[in-house]
Each structure stands twice: as structure tokens, then as C-alpha cells.
Amino acid sequence: MRYVGSELERLALNDTDPNHADLLGRSAFNRYYYAAFLITRETLGFMKPNWKGTAHAEIPKLLENGLRKPAKAALTKQVRSGLLDRGDESRLLGDLNATGNQLAQLLKLAYDARILADYEPEIKTTKDGGVIYLSTHKLTTARQWPSQAERLCAKLKRIWKEIGLV
Template sequence: MQLVGNELERLALSNGDQESADLLGRSAFNRYYYAAFLITRETLGSMQTNWRGTAHAEIPNLLEIGLKKPARAAIRSQLRSGLLDKGDESRLLSDLSATGSELAQLLRQAYDARILADYEPEIKTTRTGNLITLKTYKLTTAKEWPTRAKTQCARLLRIWKEIGLV
């Protein structure tokens, strides 16, 4: 998806026709969102199989709320067996919460941009030099969504493994 977003961005920047450039830029926002979404969905599915089919709108809630229940249960078990201490518990839950919240916020922003791109054609993209924007969203920032999602997902997996759930 990111490759397609990159190509669409390149085409939007090189297109002299404003309407075509707008359509291409909108599509690039869309592809960057889907790249971040699919990376996150795949990661969540590897963490717990029943999370594989989680709907777009539910993923931020899962990241902010849903991860905590299985994590707390696993940490309690690790505490009882002496594999973790109270300091580990606090650090792991804090890291999990911060990482999940950061990824959830990224996905909410990306989803909002995607909704604008897909469903509000009356709001046009603007171009200033090599910068395409849609309302307050910059395509250069959207291009970073998949990489940022990968980074946060890698952190989630590291925490999940440390908790003993992978």
C-alpha cells in the first residue's frame, strides 16, 4: 500500500491539471492510511487471533483499552510465579498504555484524513511547491504513517513478548 501511495503522490505532484492532481493526492492519503491500518491489524492478529478481523473504528479502542485485560492477567500470573516484580508490572503496563495510545491517535488522525479524502470531494487538496495538503493534513506526514505504525507495532510486540503473551 505504501508503494502505491508513494506513486500516487509522485503523480499528483507532477500533474499540471488541478482536478487530476487533487484526485491523485486524495488517493495517496487513502493508501497511506490503509498501509498503517493493515500493519496494525496484522500485528494485533499475531498478538491474539480473535483480533484479526477487528473493524477500523474499533482498533483505536482495542489499542487503548482492549490490550490491557489480557496483559494484566498475564502479568498477575508472572508476578505469582516470581518472573516479574511490581516495578516490572508498572513499567510494562505504562509502556503498553503509552504505545497503544500513540498508535491509536495515529490511526484516528489517519482515518480522519482518509474520510476527508474519500467522502468530502468538495474539500480540495492544495499544493504549495512539493507539499500537498488536505485541510490540515500534509501528504508528507501521511507518508510517515506506515513507518510510524510499524515502529509502534514493534514496540507492542516487544512488550507483549516481555509480558509472556507471545
């Protein structure tokens, strides 16, 4: 998906027909969103298999609210058994919440751009120098969504393993 987004972005920047450039740019936003989404979906499936099927719009809610309950339960058991102290429990929960919230915010932003790209054709992309905009969204920023999702997902996996849920 990332490669396709990059190629579409390149084509959009080089196309002199504004209608063609708009269509290509919109599609690039869409592909960058889906790249970040698929990375996140794979991570959620790793964390808990039934989370892999979570609907697009529900993923940020899961990342913001759904990770805490299983993590807290596992950490409470570890604290009771003496494997962890309260400080470790607090640190792990804090890291999990912060990382989940960062990924949720990234996906909300990307989803908003994807909705504009797919369902608001009257809002045209614009070019300013080497940057394509869709409303307030920059394609140069969208290009970073997959790598940001990879970084945050890697951190979620590490925390999830450290909690002992994998």
C-alpha cells in the same frame, strides 16, 4: 500500499490539471492510511488471532482500552509466581499503554484524513510548494504513517512477548 501512495503522491505533485492532482492526492492519502492500517491489523492478529478482524473504527479503542486486561492478568500471575516484581509489572503496563495510545492516535489522525479523502470531495487538496494538503493534513506527514505504525507495532510485539502472551 506504501509504494502506491508514493507513486500517487509523485503523480499528484507533477500533474498540472488541478482536478487530476486532487484525485491523485486523495488516493495517496488513502493508500498511506491503508498501509498503516494493514500493518496494525497484522500485529493485532499476532497478539490475539481474533483481533485481526477488528473494524477500522474500533482499532483505536482496542489499542487504548483492550490491551490492558489480558496483559494485566498475565502480569499478575507472573508477579504471584515470583517471576516479576511490581516494578516490572508497572513498567510493562506503562509501556504497553503508552505505545497502544500512540498507535491509536496515529490511526485516528490517518483515518480522519482517509474519510476526508474518500467522502468529502468538495474539500479539495491544495499544493503549497512540494506539499499537498487535504484540509490540515499534509501528504508528507501521511507518507510517514506506515513507518510509524511499523515502529509502534514492533514495540507492541516486543512488549507482548515480554509479558509472555505469545
